[in-house]
Amino acid sequence: MTHRVFLLTVIGLLLLNFSCPLLAQESTGSGVTWNGYLQTDNRLQLKSDNDFSLQEYRLDLKTEANPTEKAHFYSEVWLRSLGFPTVQNSADLVDKNKISPLSLDFREAYVDLYGFLFNNLDIRIGRQRIAWGTADKLNPTDNLNPDDLEDIWDFGRHLGSNALKASYYLGNCAFEVVYIPMFTPAVLPQGDWASVLSSSMELPAGLTLRNLTDTIIMPKNNFEENSIIGGKISNNFFGYDFSLSYVYGRDDLPLTRKVTFTPTSTPGEVDITSELIYPRMHIAGIDMAGDIAGVGVWAEAAVFFPEEVKMVTDLSALGMGIQESIALDDKPYVKYVLGADYTFKNGIYINGQYLHGFVHERGKDNLEDYFMFGLEKKFFNDKLKIIPIVGGIEIKDFKDIENNYAFILSPEIAYFPVDNAELTLGIRLIDGKDTTIFGRLKDKDELYFKVKYSF
Amino acid sequence: MKKNIPFFMIVGLLLLANIKVLAQEKIFNANEILSKVDDVVNAPKDQTIKLKLILIDKEGKEEVRELIMFQKGSEKRVVKFISPASQKGIAFLSLPDDIMYLYLPAFKKTRRIASHIKNTKFAGTDFTYEDMEAKKYSEKYIPELLKKDESHYILQLKPKDGVKTDYSKLIVWVRADNFYPTRIEFYDKSNNLYKVMTREKIEKVGGYWISKESEMEDLKAKHKTKMIVVDIKFDSNLSDEIFTERYLSR
Numbered sequence: 001m002t003h004r005v006f007l008l009t010v011i012g013l014l015l016l017n018f019s020c021p022l023l024a025q026e027s028t029g030s031g032v033t034w035n036g037y038l039q040t041d042n043r044l045q046l047k048s049d050n051d052f053s054l055q056e057y058r059l060d061l062k063t064e065a066n067p068t069e070k071a072h073f074y075s076e077v078w079l080r081s082l083g084f085p086t087v088q089n090s091a092d093l094v095d096k097n098k099i100s101p102l103s104l105d106f107r108e109a110y111v112d113l114y115g116f117l118f119n120n121l122d123i124r125i126g127r128q129r130i131a132w133g134t135a136d137k138l139n140p141t142d143n144l145n146p147d148d149l150e151d152i153w154d155f156g157r158h159l160g161s162n163a164l165k166a167s168y169y170l171g172n173c174a175f176e177v178v179y180i181p182m183f184t185p186a187v188l189p190q191g192d193w194a195s196v197l198s199s200s201m202e203l204p205a206g207l208t209l210r211n212l213t214d215t216i217i218m219p220k221n222n223f224e225e226n227s228i229i230g231g232k233i234s235n236n237f238f239g240y241d242f243s244l245s246y247v248y249g250r251d252d253l254p255l256t257r258k259v260t261f262t263p264t265s266t267p268g269e270v271d272i273t274s275e276l277i278y279p280r281m282h283i284a285g286i287d288m289a290g291d292i293a294g295v296g297v298w299a300e301a302a303v304f305f306p307e308e309v310k311m312v313t314d315l316s317a318l319g320m321g322i323q324e325s326i327a328l329d330d331k332p333y334v335k336y337v338l339g340a341d342y343t344f345k346n347g348i349y350i351n352g353q354y355l356h357g358f359v360h361e362r363g364k365d366n367l368e369d370y371f372m373f374g375l376e377k378k379f380f381n382d383k384l385k386i387i388p389i390v391g392g393i394e395i396k397d398f399k400d401i402e403n404n405y406a407f408i409l410s411p412e413i414a415y416f417p418v419d420n421a422e423l424t425l426g427i428r429l430i431d432g433k434d435t436t437i438f439g440r441l442k443d444k445d446e447l448y449f450k451v452k453y454s455f
Numbered sequence: 456m457k458k459n460i461p462f463f464m465i466v467g468l469l470l471l472a473n474i475k476v477l478a479q480e481k482i483f484n485a486n487e488i489l490s491k492v493d494d495v496v497n498a499p500k501d502q503t504i505k506l507k508l509i510l511i512d513k514e515g516k517e518e519v520r521e522l523i524m525f526q527k528g529s530e531k532r533v534v535k536f537i538s539p540a541s542q543k544g545i546a547f548l549s550l551p552d553d554i555m556y557l558y559l560p561a562f563k564k565t566r567r568i569a570s571h572i573k574n575t576k577f578a579g580t581d582f583t584y585e586d587m588e589a590k591k592y593s594e595k596y597i598p599e600l601l602k603k604d605e606s607h608y609i610l611q612l613k614p615k616d617g618v619k620t621d622y623s624k625l626i627v628w629v630r631a632d633n634f635y636p637t638r639i640e641f642y643d644k645s646n647n648l649y650k651v652m653t654r655e656k657i658e659k660v661g662g663y664w665i666s667k668e669s670e671m672e673d674l675k676a677k678h679k680t681k682m683i684v685v686d687i688k689f690d691s692n693l694s695d696e697i698f699t700e701r702y703l704s705r
Contacts, residue, residue: 035540072705112705122701131563156562169701239554241567289567294619296569343571345621345644381512381678382579419518419539454540 031066036076037454046427046445053446054151057081072112078105108160120169127160130178132232132245133300134289138355138372140302140335141245141285144178144230146252147186147359152193153410153428159184161228173235180228183219185278186252196440197360201259203270204315210264214274216254240290247285250278251306253360255327260314270318279328281306294342301336306362333357333364348377358437368437369395385414387426396436406432406439424450485598488608491634492627493591497529498663501693505537505686508580513677520578521685531698532589542578546703549588553619558703565700574621581650581671581680585620596625606631622649630657635664648674661689 036059043054058080065073083101092098110126133139137156145158163180188194203209219225228250234243254276262271287300311327335357343349351374357367374390388411396404412426428446432439483491508520521537530551536542544560555568573584592598596612603609612625623646628638635657641650650673654666667684696702 035543037540114705129563134566167701169699174701239552291567291569291571294570296571341569341571343575345574347575381510381676382576420541422541454543 032064034061034063035455036060036062037452039450039452041448041450043446043448046447047443052084053444054448055082055084056151070114070116072114073110074112075109076107078107079103080105106160116166118168122167122169124163124165124167127162128165129158129160130163130165130230131158132243132285132287134241134243134287134298135300135337135339136298136341136351136353136372138337138353138359139300140337140357141283141287141300143247143249143283143285143302144180144228146184149189149193149197149359150187152189152197159187173233176230176232176234178228178230180230180249181223181226182221183226183228183250183278184252185216185218185254188253193441196437197253201256201272204261204318204320206268207261207318208269209272210266210269211271212274213271214256214276217257217275217277219250219278240288242288243286245283245285245287247283248280249283250280251362252278253362255279255309255362256311257309257327258312258314260317262317277309279306279309296341298339299337301334303332303334304362305332306330328363331364333362333367335361335367346377348375350375369398371395383416385416387412387414392438394432394436394438396433403433404435406430406436406442408438420454422450422452424448424452483608485600485610486593488600488610488629488634489593489596489598489612492629492636493529493593495634495664496636497526497589497591499526499661499689500528501690502526503688503691503693504684507683507685509681509683510580511679511681518579520580525693525697526589527693527695527698528589529591530589531695532587533697533703534587536578545578547577547584547587548698548700548703550698553588555584555588556700556703558700560704563704565703570619573619581673581676581678582682583621586671592625592627595620601626603631607637633657633664635666637666650674660687663689 039056039058039060041054041056041058043052045051045053058078060076060078062074062076064075067073080103081100082103085100086098087093087095096102106127108127108129110124110128112122112124114122116123130144131139131142132144133141139156142156142158144163145161148154148157148159151157161180161184162182163178165179166177168175189197228248230245230247230249232243232245234241236242255278256274257277258275260273262273263269264271282305283302284305285300285302287298289296289298291297306328308326308330309328311325313323313325316322335355337353337355339351339353341349341351353372355370355372358370361367370392372392374387376385376387376390378385389409390412391407391409394406395401396406407430409429410426412424414422414424416422426448428448430438430445431442434440502525504524504526506522506524508522510518510520518539520539520542523535523537525533530549532549533546534549535546536544544558546558548556548558550556553570553573555573556565557568557572558565568584573588575583577584577587592612595615595618597615599611599613601609601611608629608631610627610629612627614620614622614624621644622641623644624642626640626642627636629636635654637654637657639652640648641652643649650671652669652671654669656667657664658667659665665684665687669682670679671682672679
């Protein structure tokens with residue numbers, strides 16, 4: 001109940017916030033605006049008895065104000081009905097959060113001060129999305145904001161971070177410095193994707209698992225442990241945009257560093273407790289974008305320098321001692337993307353990317369290869385967009401492709417009946433071998449239907 | 456004799472008038488005309504124009520877009536969408552040497568526009584990114600004077616070597632009195648007439664000629680985009696900072 005009261009309070013404040021600027025806008029002509037969109041997203045699994053796999057109704061609200069030429073305010077929140085009723089007994093029927101789950105997602109809220117102290121210096125303070133990298137949605141250099149993997153198909157989605165960003169401009173050259181005081185972990189996907197993205201653990205022979213519990217060890221709440229800093233220099237050379245970046249941060253996906261086995265009263269059965277941490281790492285990045293013979297091209301690479309994380313497996317309660325291994329070695333590893341796109345004279349647009357290292361992969365020997373591709377064409381003066389081919393191919397082992405591949409195909413049709421309205425119908429087909437990430441989801445083909453209306 | 460005095464006076468006056476007309480009727484060659492077109496179109500030091508775009512399909516259904524355009528000289532231009540909501544905040548920057556950037560607020564990113572995009576539709580209108588760039592025609596095209604009538608020069612413009620464009624040629628009607636282009640025909644690579652732009656309500660505002668209403672028609676798609684000037688300011692000393700990636704994302 002408290003949660004719902006909080007939501008209603010926030011909605012009330014937002015409406016109040018909106019109505020006042022609107023009145024102000026009418027009377028003074030000041031630049032306060034609000035807008036947003038309503039989006040519905042329903043997904044139906046084609047196998048598994050046609051279960052609904054996702055149901056989201058999202059109201060996006062954005063407020064923007066330019067009180068002076070030198071200042072700018074922006075905020076964005078999502079009010080969402082996400083998921084399904086979770087009632088399990090009659091007592092739950094008085095809990096609206098279990099009947100109709102609602103959530104508030106505070107995406108961004110920041111103020112910009114332009115020409116701060118120096119004419120060429122802009123600063124942005126507050127919760128913000130800092131999107132680095134030139135590749136299409138899958139950006140190895142985009143490491144400041146935590147990943148938001150809640151919807152794994154919404155590639156590139158990140159949470160906002162409470163941060164200070166300073167940008168200094170000198171001709172074509174731009175310098176960016178970012179300070180994020182508090183580390184925030186990534187949001188992990190629910191259901192099948194959670195198990196697919198996490199590493200599996202093999203039990204010693206003869207043991208069965210009763211309970212698995214884990215503890216996340218968050219960094220200490222101080223400057224040294226928690227803070228993330230980053231810097232980027234961008235410039236243009238010979239018609240190409242380049243940037244170099246650096247981040248001292250943390251891997252935002254948890255890594256197991258200790259596992260303790262405890263026997264239960266049943267012979268051969270164990271409880272497992274594990275400790276997970278977010279390893280510190282330095283990340284150096286480089287990206288470019290430009291045009292070669294009319295074809296749009298981009299490349300982006302990040303070198304990760306992680307701290308070494310030892311893995312302790314405590315089997316002492318089973319009389320097998322304590323074993324140590326390396327969960328993450330400190331050898332640098334590189335994730336990269338190479339991509340290109342082109343629009344043919346007949347309006348067909350194609351886009352392709354080769355990706356080495358998916359978002360959750362880490363360690364030199366654990367990076368896989370992916371090819372992402374898309375083809376689309378618009379018809380009837382952009383009223384209809386058909387994307388017959390879009391998807392990806394995952395190759396886990398080039399030496400044995402036959403047993404180490406997976407693919408996703410996701411053809412889609414989008415119709416724009418009137419301004420600001422978009423209806424999308426698509427299907428996601430997955431197949432492949434169980435050795436691969438996507439292959440493990442081969443039974444999760446789904447049909448989806450989205451409606452978006454911007455206002 | 457006395458009777459002849461008025462006759463000679465009339466003849467003399469007619470001769471003088473004729474000499475004056477001849478003096479006024481300087482014959483311009485194609486290059487001079489095109490150069491004057493550039494001078495007239497880009498005469499203001501800078502321009503801030505609020506525009507309403509009306510997209511009209513073959514059934515007459517209309518959609519409206521609003522945008523604000525800043526231009527400095529003949530080479531720098533910024534266009535920002537004000538509406539509809541789904542396109543609000545999208546911004547386009549055109550710089551010399553065919554450099555163009557697009558800011559997409561949904562992705563919080565500014566992307567350089569590769570040349571294959573330049574000939575695609577600009578936000579669903581009948582203008583392409585190439586049409587929307589700030590430019591001097593004389594720097595990109597070789598003109599040829601096809602015809603001169605009482606009110607117009609008619610020029611054929613063919614792209615200079617090395618100029619990347621999807622147009623094989625343009626036919627431009629230029630008003631003879633003020634060198635303002637009133638009609639432009641765009642021909643595709645197969646030399647077929649593809650689009651026609653007409654400029655109407657040509658008025659002098661603040662000492663500069665401007666068309667307050669123009670229309671681009673895609674003949675193949677039977678689709679039109681009407682561009683109406685809602686508000687205009689000239690020579691307000693726009694800062695160079697506006698024409699940067701820094702400003703684009705604001």
